[in-house]
Amino acid sequence: MSxxxxxxxxxxxxxxxxxxxxxxxKLVNPANKRKYxxxxxxxxxxGGSAAASLAELGYNVKCFCFQDSxxxxxxxxxxxxxxxxxxxxxxxxxxYRLFYDTVKGGDFRSREANVYRLAQISVNIIDQCVAQGVxxxxxxxxxxxxxxxxxxxxxxxxxxxxxxxxxxxxxAYQALERQVDAGRVKMFPRTEMLGLVVIDGKAxxxxxxxxxxxxxxxxxxxxxxxxxxxxxxVYYLSTNARGSNCTAIWRAYKHGAAFANPCFxxxxxxxxxxxxxYQSKLTLMSESLRNDGRIWVxxxxxxxxxxxxxxxxxxxYFLERRYPSFGNLVPRDxxxxxxxxxxxxxxxxxxxxxxxxxxxxxxxxxxxxxxxRERYGNLFDMYERITGEDPxxxxxxxxxxxxxxxxxxxxxxxxxxxxxxxxxxxxxxxSDHGANRLGASALMQGLAxxxxxxxxxxxxxxxxxxxxxxxxxxxxxxxEESEVETITKRLLSIRGERTVTSFHRELGxxxxxxCGMSRNAVGLKLALGKIRELRExxxxxxxxxxxxxxxxxxxxxxxxxxxxxxxxELMCIDALDRNESxxxxxxxxxxxxxNEALRDDQRYCYVAAWVFKGANQPPExxxxxxxxxxxxxxxxxxx
Amino acid sequence: MxxxxxxxxxxxxxxxxxxxxxxxxxxxxxxxxxxxxDVLNEELTLKGEDPVAFDSDCREGICGMCGFMINGVAHxxxxxxxxxxxxxxxxxxxxxxxxxxxxxxAFPVIKDLAVNRTAFDRIIAAGGYIxxxxxxxxxxxxxxxxxxxxxxxxxxxxxxxxGACVAACPNASAALFTGAKIAHLGLLPQxxxxxxxxxxxxxxxxxxxxxxxxxxxxxxxxxxxxxxKLEVIAxxxxxxxxxx
Ligand SMILES: Cc1cc2nc3c(=O)[nH]c(=O)nc-3n(C[C@H](O)[C@H](O)[C@H](O)COP(=O)(O)OP(=O)(O)OC[C@H]3O[C@@H](n4cnc5c(N)ncnc54)[C@H](O)[C@@H]3O)c2cc1C
Ligand code: FES
Numbered sequence: 001m002s003x004x005x006x007x008x009x010x011x012x013x014x015x016x017x018x019x020x021x022x023x024x025x026k027l028v029n030p031a032n033k034r035k036y037x038x039x040x041x042x043x044x045x046x047g048g049s050a051a052a053s054l055a056e057l058g059y060n061v062k063c064f065c066f067q068d069s070x071x072x073x074x075x076x077x078x079x080x081x082x083x084x085x086x087x088x089x090x091x092x093x094x095x096y097r098l099f100y101d102t103v104k105g106g107d108f109r110s111r112e113a114n115v116y117r118l119a120q121i122s123v124n125i126i127d128q129c130v131a132q133g134v135x136x137x138x139x140x141x142x143x144x145x146x147x148x149x150x151x152x153x154x155x156x157x158x159x160x161x162x163x164x165x166x167x168x169x170x171x172a173y174q175a176l177e178r179q180v181d182a183g184r185v186k187m188f189p190r191t192e193m194l195g196l197v198v199i200d201g202k203a204x205x206x207x208x209x210x211x212x213x214x215x216x217x218x219x220x221x222x223x224x225x226x227x228x229x230x231x232x233x234v235y236y237l238s239t240n241a242r243g244s245n246c247t248a249i250w251r252a253y254k255h256g257a258a259f260a261n262p263c264f265x266x267x268x269x270x271x272x273x274x275x276x277x278y279q280s281k282l283t284l285m286s287e288s289l290r291n292d293g294r295i296w297v298x299x300x301x302x303x304x305x306x307x308x309x310x311x312x313x314x315x316x317y318f319l320e321r322r323y324p325s326f327g328n329l330v331p332r333d334x335x336x337x338x339x340x341x342x343x344x345x346x347x348x349x350x351x352x353x354x355x356x357x358x359x360x361x362x363x364x365x366x367x368x369x370x371x372x373r374e375r376y377g378n379l380f381d382m383y384e385r386i387t388g389e390d391p392x393x394x395x396x397x398x399x400x401x402x403x404x405x406x407x408x409x410x411x412x413x414x415x416x417x418x419x420x421x422x423x424x425x426x427x428x429x430x431s432d433h434g435a436n437r438l439g440a441s442a443l444m445q446g447l448a449x450x451x452x453x454x455x456x457x458x459x460x461x462x463x464x465x466x467x468x469x470x471x472x473x474x475x476x477x478x479x480e481e482s483e484v485e486t487i488t489k490r491l492l493s494i495r496g497e498r499t500v501t502s503f504h505r506e507l508g509x510x511x512x513x514x515c516g517m518s519r520n521a522v523g524l525k526l527a528l529g530k531i532r533e534l535r536e537x538x539x540x541x542x543x544x545x546x547x548x549x550x551x552x553x554x555x556x557x558x559x560x561x562x563x564x565x566x567x568x569e570l571m572c573i574d575a576l577d578r579n580e581s582x583x584x585x586x587x588x589x590x591x592x593x594x595n596e597a598l599r600d601d602q603r604y605c606y607v608a609a610w611v612f613k614g615a616n617q618p619p620e621x622x623x624x625x626x627x628x629x630x631x632x633x634x635x636x637x638x639x
Numbered sequence: 640m641x642x643x644x645x646x647x648x649x650x651x652x653x654x655x656x657x658x659x660x661x662x663x664x665x666x667x668x669x670x671x672x673x674x675x676x677d678v679l680n681e682e683l684t685l686k687g688e689d690p691v692a693f694d695s696d697c698r699e700g701i702c703g704m705c706g707f708m709i710n711g712v713a714h715x716x717x718x719x720x721x722x723x724x725x726x727x728x729x730x731x732x733x734x735x736x737x738x739x740x741x742x743x744x745a746f747p748v749i750k751d752l753a754v755n756r757t758a759f760d761r762i763i764a765a766g767g768y769i770x771x772x773x774x775x776x777x778x779x780x781x782x783x784x785x786x787x788x789x790x791x792x793x794x795x796x797x798x799x800x801x802g803a804c805v806a807a808c809p810n811a812s813a814a815l816f817t818g819a820k821i822a823h824l825g826l827l828p829q830x831x832x833x834x835x836x837x838x839x840x841x842x843x844x845x846x847x848x849x850x851x852x853x854x855x856x857x858x859x860x861x862x863x864x865x866x867x868k869l870e871v872i873a874x875x876x877x878x879x880x881x882x883x
Contacts, residue, residue: 049773056772068694069760071800072702088780124776131776133769133829135793142783160793166701167796174768181764189757212749241696275669278678281698382700385717385724388669451773499684501677545689551651551750553692554684 046426047227078165106434150439236508435583
């Protein structure tokens with residue numbers, strides 16, 4: 001199969017590209033829109049907003065999610081906020097500055113034209129959400145409030161308490177339900193996509209499993225959209241919801257969609273540490289805590305004294321010491337690596353030594369308890385609920401955790417994958433964040449894709465493509481259905497001696513140890529061996545009870561873990577191939593004398609798009625070269 | 640710690656259910672309640688017994704996917720806390736716990752502790768939105784909203800749609816859920832054009848779904864993990880009278 005990795009970015013000045021692209025698009029006659037069927041898999045910020053907007057335009061939409069309601073997609077958990085270049089604070093923000101910050105933050109591994117468009121659209125998103133009734137925080141005069149987030153030097157983050165994702169998602173969900181009521185969207189909750197159907201080289205449908213009664217069903221369409229979120233749960237423990245998985249994009253990869261930058265995974269520095277081996281997920285403590293909290297560890301390894309009894313001179317405020325100008329506010333990747341490094345030196349705190357203190361004592365002294373409660377009350381309560389410790393009195397303990405995946409299916413400027421008719425939006429695509437995502441930018445991207453980009457680009461595809469009618473009784477559908485049934489049957493027939501969870505946990509540990517916060521060639525090769533061995537073990541020794549027609553949660557999990565094994569392998573292959581450090585991808589062999597990421601723009605200034613070549617065949621690497629015409633690549637420095 | 644659990648087991652919507660007795664021997668105060676059940680399920684699986692089905696996703700108290708009764712209380716004994724955020728340190732060694740699904744005609748059991756709550760989606764579809772197609776919005780700051788109003792709207796908007804209010808209500812009324820959405824949108828200037836229609840359609844639909852009517856008992860407020868106030872029901876009733 002030849003691979004067309006043309007990004008299809010129009011030519012011209014960057015500020016005009018999106019306008020130009022929209023003008024050049026062929027339009028679908030309004031009266032014809034209802035004749036087109038579109039499948040949207042996912043009801044998060046990306047999928048939910050896309051399904052609603054496509055239906056508003058008049059298309060016939062089916063939307064799928066695995067939760068019991070569209071409103072529960074993982075986007076609901078986002079706390080901090082959403083960026084937009086509104087410059088409401090008059091502090092020097094602009095579309096260009098948001099564009100610049102995002103390209104630099106991504107360590108020069110994203111596509112400039114896409115990022116510029118994202119920054120442009122950011123302003124429309126806020127307008128749209130306000131109009132829907134999203135209760136954003138306000139100033140006393142009634143205008144929208146902003147805060148600075150993730151070390152940005154302007155205040156461009158909009159928020160709704162600590163529940164921004166929830167409120168944005170409810171806005172999209174309500175718009176979606178309005179279309180359900182109007183009969184233009186049919187919603188399929190508790191339904192999981194397990195297969196993609198490609199006919200004559202174009203995506204023409206999917207195969208799903210009804211999670212309540214196990215029914216395998218085909219859905220035919222003119223285009224398929226995946227907004228299925230990130231794959232951070234490949235590490236078992238992450239801040240993602242329990243159900244988040246890679247199955248939809250992985251099965252699409254196996255049908256020809258290239259997978260871009262799989263190894264780019266973001267680790268968030270401020271999460272509640274693991275408390276025991278029963279741990280089922282990790283909880284994020286918003287980044288905003290670093291505005292007032294000070295991070296430290298004891299100077300002496302193995303110091304067992306309670307934190308309040310360790311005097312000042314015997315503490316190491318290592319971020320403030322190493323990065324005098326940014327201090328505790330260095331970007332996520334830098335903060336995370338430093339926390340891990342001090343723990344690796346034996347300085348970590350908590351019963352397993354995997355934690356550092358985040359201390360509010362100084363802030364409380366300076367500002368008073370009341371101010372701290374107003375700023376972080378919710379988060380302090382959540383911390384107390386989980387750990388049983390009171391952060392007003394003792395410092396929090398935090399440790400980095402897997403949080404976001406910058407990698408995903410490769411898409412062109414139209415958000416179309418390498419399979420024509422298959423569009424990928426939100427965290428599921430490889431997107432606009434390069435090798436590291438800035439805080440409050442994922443919500444922005446998901447909604448930009450769903451409300452404002454996809455509704456145009458999909459129309460253009462439909463208008464210029466000849467699509468013969470297809471039906472679910474075609475051989476291609478039947479083949480995919482039987483493929484899906486075979487996997488299910490196989491998983492249920494093994495009846496081995498280990499649970500799905502035990503395998504998943506072990507896979508996660510391998511990946512975290514060797515393809516996590518820092519990586520090296522020796523470790524990655526070792527990991528590849530271990531993953532293959534473990535996968536082999538899985539298919540011989542996993543025990544999944546129950547039947548294919550049950551409401552069978554172990555079976556759901558088993559299918560997802562089977563795909564995680566394969567994805568984990570691709571992640572290590574990609575990490576091994578990229579002989580440089582960039583953003584969140586830190587290869588120990590490539591660092592500056594003061595341990596910062598050392599990029600190699602000569603050799604690796606590209607998007608690595610991997611193509612599936614068959615089971616047990618090595619995937620094939622295709623590179624999309626990246627050109628920087630506006631933001632000149634420099635070495636990031638936060639000293 | 641060691642706990643005695645009595646868990647409702649029901650194979651499917653049409654099958655009869657019953658309480659089954661289990662011993663949780665490996666509980667630990669730092670576990671969440673759901674992690675305690677995870678451990679039980681691992682043990683059951685290894686013994687070849689069907690694990691207990693229960694819903695959860697975010698495990699951070701925000702998605703609204705989790706929820707069941709513990710000793711007759713929706714989401715268990717800690718106020719303002721979903722079961723996924725409830726930790727075992729709230730219990731004592733030797734405690735006996737009765738765990739049951741939400742019980743309401745509008746929420747049929749799917750299996751064990753998992754129920755079907757799609758009736759909530761249909762209430763929202765009936766009118767719980769502001770009609771504003773993508774692309775038609777004016778600049779965000781042209782709509783000024785006083786801070787206290789925005790805060791009050793946010794209080795109501797915090798609902799996670801878990802269904803605890805319905806489960807706790809002797810009438811299985813969805814008034815707190817419906818009222819929360821009506822209050823959220825009705826407080827905001829953007830929500831005014833459709834305010835009358837919204838309340839009429841949502842209330843009518845809630846009856847259609849076989850939820851009971853509200854008799855101001857207040858159990859819903861007591862168990863709501865997001866501490867939504869009864870006031871939203873009063874607001875809904877006022878709007879309803881005005882609109883009809
Ligand atoms: C704890 C936390 C806090 C965060 N805070 C912020 C923040 O403050 N600001 C910010 O910008 N970003 C934040 N992020 C990141 C951001 O929330 C996510 O990247 C974003 O919400 C992803 O949206 P999405 O629509 O792409 O996917 P999701 O919201 O994950 O939705 C995925 C959808 O796909 C469905 N799905 C998946 N697989 C299948 C399948 N096989 N079949 C059928 N349906 C399927 C799911 O049911 C779901 O509906 C945070 C992330 C986490 C984990
Ligand atoms: S699992 Fe999301 S609220 Fe409990």
